[in-house]
Amino acid sequence: MKKSFLMGVAVAALFAGAAPAADLKFAPGQDSKFNWKSYDEFKAAHADLKGQPLTIFGPWRGEDEAFFRSVLAYFTEATGVDAKYSSSENYEQQIVIDTQAGSPPNVAILPQPGLLADLAGKGFLTPLGDDNSKWIKDNYGAGDSWVGYGTYKGKDGKEAFYAFPYKADVKSLVWYVPENFEEAGYKIPTTMEELHALTDQIVKDGGVPWCIGLGSGGATGWPATDWVEDIMLRMQPPEAYDKWTTNELKFTDPAVVAAIDEFGKFAKNEKYVDGGVAAVASTDFRDSPKGLFAVPPKCYLHHQASFIPSFFPEGTKLGQDADFFYMPTYAAHPELGKPVLGAGTLVSITKDSKAARAFIDFLKSPIAHEVWMAQSSFLTPYKGVSTDAYANPQMKKEGEILTSATTFRFDGSDLMPGKIGAGAFWTGMVDFVGGKSAEEAAGEIQSAWDGIK
Amino acid sequence: MLSQIVSALGVVVVAVFACSAYFYFSNKILDLALPVSDGDVRAASRNLNRRAVIRPWLFLGPALFLLFVYLVYPVVATFILSFYDRSGLQFVGLANYKWAIGDREFRQSIFNNILWLAVVPAACTFFGLVIAVMTDRIWWGNIAKSIVFMPMAISFVGASVIWKFIYEYRGGNDVQIGLLNAIVQLFGGTPEVWISVPFWNNFFLMVILIWIQTGFAMVILSAALRGIPEETIEAAVIDGANGWQIFWRIMVPQVWGTIAVVWTTITILVLKVFDIVLTMTNGQWQTMVLANLMFDWMFRGGGDSGRSAVIAIIIMLAVTPIMIWNVRRANRELKGH
Numbered sequence: 001m002k003k004s005f006l007m008g009v010a011v012a013a014l015f016a017g018a019a020p021a022a023d024l025k026f027a028p029g030q031d032s033k034f035n036w037k038s039y040d041e042f043k044a045a046h047a048d049l050k051g052q053p054l055t056i057f058g059p060w061r062g063e064d065e066a067f068f069r070s071v072l073a074y075f076t077e078a079t080g081v082d083a084k085y086s087s088s089e090n091y092e093q094q095i096v097i098d099t100q101a102g103s104p105p106n107v108a109i110l111p112q113p114g115l116l117a118d119l120a121g122k123g124f125l126t127p128l129g130d131d132n133s134k135w136i137k138d139n140y141g142a143g144d145s146w147v148g149y150g151t152y153k154g155k156d157g158k159e160a161f162y163a164f165p166y167k168a169d170v171k172s173l174v175w176y177v178p179e180n181f182e183e184a185g186y187k188i189p190t191t192m193e194e195l196h197a198l199t200d201q202i203v204k205d206g207g208v209p210w211c212i213g214l215g216s217g218g219a220t221g222w223p224a225t226d227w228v229e230d231i232m233l234r235m236q237p238p239e240a241y242d243k244w245t246t247n248e249l250k251f252t253d254p255a256v257v258a259a260i261d262e263f264g265k266f267a268k269n270e271k272y273v274d275g276g277v278a279a280v281a282s283t284d285f286r287d288s289p290k291g292l293f294a295v296p297p298k299c300y301l302h303h304q305a306s307f308i309p310s311f312f313p314e315g316t317k318l319g320q321d322a323d324f325f326y327m328p329t330y331a332a333h334p335e336l337g338k339p340v341l342g343a344g345t346l347v348s349i350t351k352d353s354k355a356a357r358a359f360i361d362f363l364k365s366p367i368a369h370e371v372w373m374a375q376s377s378f379l380t381p382y383k384g385v386s387t388d389a390y391a392n393p394q395m396k397k398e399g400e401i402l403t404s405a406t407t408f409r410f411d412g413s414d415l416m417p418g419k420i421g422a423g424a425f426w427t428g429m430v431d432f433v434g435g436k437s438a439e440e441a442a443g444e445i446q447s448a449w450d451g452i453k
Numbered sequence: 454m455l456s457q458i459v460s461a462l463g464v465v466v467v468a469v470f471a472c473s474a475y476f477y478f479s480n481k482i483l484d485l486a487l488p489v490s491d492g493d494v495r496a497a498s499r500n501l502n503r504r505a506v507i508r509p510w511l512f513l514g515p516a517l518f519l520l521f522v523y524l525v526y527p528v529v530a531t532f533i534l535s536f537y538d539r540s541g542l543q544f545v546g547l548a549n550y551k552w553a554i555g556d557r558e559f560r561q562s563i564f565n566n567i568l569w570l571a572v573v574p575a576a577c578t579f580f581g582l583v584i585a586v587m588t589d590r591i592w593w594g595n596i597a598k599s600i601v602f603m604p605m606a607i608s609f610v611g612a613s614v615i616w617k618f619i620y621e622y623r624g625g626n627d628v629q630i631g632l633l634n635a636i637v638q639l640f641g642g643t644p645e646v647w648i649s650v651p652f653w654n655n656f657f658l659m660v661i662l663i664w665i666q667t668g669f670a671m672v673i674l675s676a677a678l679r680g681i682p683e684e685t686i687e688a689a690v691i692d693g694a695n696g697w698q699i700f701w702r703i704m705v706p707q708v709w710g711t712i713a714v715v716w717t718t719i720t721i722l723v724l725k726v727f728d729i730v731l732t733m734t735n736g737q738w739q740t741m742v743l744a745n746l747m748f749d750w751m752f753r754g755g756g757d758s759g760r761s762a763v764i765a766i767i768i769m770l771a772v773t774p775i776m777i778w779n780v781r782r783a784n785r786e787l788k789g790h
Contacts, residue, residue, distance in 0.1 A: 093752035100756070118756070122540055218735035275627065282622050282646045418753050427737050434649055434738070444557075451556060452757070 050080030058109035123155030163346035213288025221426030424448035581670025602668035613732035
């Protein structure tokens, strides 16, 4: 008995020893495209945290999780903090459960300001302080917008800065395969009118223009909300967009219905979408872009955010095998400029500790951004990073869209209350694609919104 | 992994030890506190009586405590929460109940739940009974039974994932990888996105639960059928009854009690149906049921504890009469024997 117990302990110790002692992807101080000075400074300032625990809960899974862990390794290495990252497919629900149950992680990373505002209102978040909000304002592209997206009313009804933006996505992108465009002789459209013309041209040539997939398990429908938001920003001024996300502008407003209808022009045309209209709602958004790379191509265009290359076939070289163009604006609305729709994950402290504060500080160092940038699938509006660190010229191009943005608007569905932005809006879009009219779908979303007041 | 196993084993050992220690020592203390000594006979008999009164509570205590903490308290807390607003801080009276009655999605869920209740228990019991009767007569009956029973071993989510592939739809000219669509195509039909066909998609989801639960019904009913005295069937055969008559007039009445048990058990299960809907549709395409609606209001984006509490209470109220009836029937049966 005693012997086997000792054996067990020995084997356990063996396995524990095998856990990697924070492998750093890029050796500190070597590659000059990284800002190693910021790393050393951070290390010097936070040497007193050795062995302290830190739990982080975030939305990143799969490849992204591996990237985030590689960034976290630098934090661990610098501070000696015992940091643990976990995630969940249904992170929106998980974080509500964890906070309500009184056992939140130290740090929660969420892509939904609406959800964070809810949590802040219930007193589950710790304010990050004015110096952090000022830092964002000074160092991020369109910093004011970002501060706004992290500022909520707390339990006491007072506004404070609760969520630190880290990692952004640009959504106003249309993906295509340059080779296919060359072969067919298509040109990149510079206006929405041209995009419509191109769509028709592809059909005329016997092809299918779009791959659209709204499937996402329990979150089915969200890719359509991105479409509608992108179109909203191109048909209405940003102020109307802001009012829409707070329901000052109702879903049943002709402006919103028109935007939904405009999306329907692409998605509800049997000839425009790969697999026909019926396939739109049922195709998984992760599978959807694969049609671009089929031979012969199943489609030529795919509207999706900057994260989508993670789901491209393995070995796809960005810029060569796949590229993107900015989702064009209407020539009929020149006054709206070139708006950018985006999103991002926001880091908030759900259980205060010194290590959690140090983690926020870590995110202010360029190295926390550059390590992930260099491994792709990471964009940042942080102006202090070296853009040479981006893994490829395409990402650099996207990153520059963010740092130089003036009209930047956050994903609208993430700003709306959870029941709408992560519920009724999704369902409404699925119903719309399934055959309901834009008025009907919008009416149902609006009545759901009326229901939560 | 190994360290988890080691610590899990450790917890089991400690828990078992702690439990036995509790019973042993609490018993001992009781005996010491109320001594039965030879000296005073009257005191001894009084103490003996007291011991008899206290001992059951001592032994039931932990179970009652856990029952209270995990069952009674949550029910009461949920009931109270149902009168408060979304944050659970502001008293709003019956507003949440009023909302529920007026809400389209809520009524849809009630309708769907009734649909599930009407179809699933009946189908499971019917198929279970038919399979039990038929497999009794054939040499490969046990193999067939094992196959029918096997889905019971699969989790609801696992089963849903399997059926997701059966209903899978591929657009346009792609090869259909979904079994159902492949069959439809084989016979010249047009493939459908089954899980988004309004109204009927409810039935496609129900099939999954029927598939899982028929095995359960079959096993219980099969055992009951075995208990039918051979003589009654023999007598019926001699009297010239055909198979159909034997089934309906002899077998079914004799296993009626068991049918009721199977039926109610599955009914309660159906009222709690959640995983299948979450995995397959998450309530979209008008397949929402009460349990999912509750989860939706509680956990999607911030949460509304008031409204989700109302829905939880309604689910509980719906289950209660069936439970009471079931318990009463079980009691009657116990007394009868």
